[in-house]
């Protein structure tokens with residue numbers, strides 16, 4: 001399960017977004033309880049799974065999950081004073097930065113609303129956080145080198161490269177790093193190396209197009225306040241309100257779709273009378289990786305995968321027809337799994 005950490009300046013709408021993702025459930029955190037990190041797990045909605053469940057009427061349906069952390073506020077040069085503001089999000093696979101882009105007399109703003117400035121401030125803060133980590137470790141490595149201990153030489157070189165980028169205020173996700181360098185750096189959990197989803201929290205009247213956030217990042221807009229109210233309504237009433245606002249996608253789907261894109265995730269499905277289930281793998285993963293996602297035994301004893309694309313399976317109404325029409329394929333271990341593949345793994349043992 002992937003983890004996404006929500007960060008942002010104070011009062012930007014982090015908790016509002018978190019509550020949207022939780023679909024209103026488990027909301028009621030006391031006002032002002034900002035500093036406490038809250039963690040929630042969301043089932044990833046997928047209309048294809050709904051359709052497959054209708055088709056196969058399985059005993060159970062299982063969705064993939066994604067975890068969100070509503071972290072305490074970042075912001076405004078607070079580091080160094082009392083602990084690590086970002087400790088809760090260091091273990092996350094991606095960051096979701098909420099940026100205030102709404103006017104409200106009820107929510108005071110010292111310097112006026114300026115989303116581009118706020119995003120620059122946060123970027124700068126993340127860069128400084130990483131730089132502090134790099135420098136601490138480099139000092140140590142340099143000390144070792146002076147007494148002839150060379151084990152960490154390669155790590156030191158990778159860190160030097162990071163220092164150069166960070167000194168130039170470049171997030172690490174924007175620089176070229178080899179697989180070996182990434183391996184050496186993995187343990188540091190650098191914040192600017194994580195994929196970044198920038199969510200501009202806009203007014204109901206606002207229609208600004210977000211600026212391009214650069215490599216490794218993606219920007220979206222959401223009217224968080226309005227969407228938060230909509231998710232407190234019964235599900236069948238929500239679409240009409242969104243339509244009235246001219247919004248075509250709900251906030252949860254928007255965030256999850258964006259996270260999947262950023263993290264390079266796709267879904268494949270297993271179907272049958274017992275269970276219809278969605279699985280998460282990375283774009284570029286092979287059939288044997290898909291088998292491994294289900295169970296390591298399936299990867300070890302892998303013989304072949306029987307694959308049919310979701311669209312074709314639904315169009316033909318079942319496996320028998322799919323086999324007859326020749327769209328059910330037998331694929332070997334190196335087959336590149338496609339988003340929406342319905343797969344059955346044949347294996348030994």
Ligand SMILES: Nc1nc2c(ncn2[C@@H]2O[C@H](COP(=O)(O)OP(=O)(O)OP(=O)(O)O)[C@@H](O)[C@H]2O)c(=O)[nH]1
Nearest residue numbers: 010011012013014015016034073102104107224225
């Ligand atoms: N008008 C308007 N108000 C909003 C919007 N999003 C959030 N707010 C309000 O802004 C205030 C802060 O929202 P929160 O979601 O608590 O923000 P936060 O980033 O979690 O705040 P801290 O955790 O205290 O840093 C609340 O009073 C919200 O109701 C929005 O899109 N429009």
Ligand SMILES: [Mg+2]
Nearest residue numbers: 014015033034
């Ligand atoms: Mg909050």
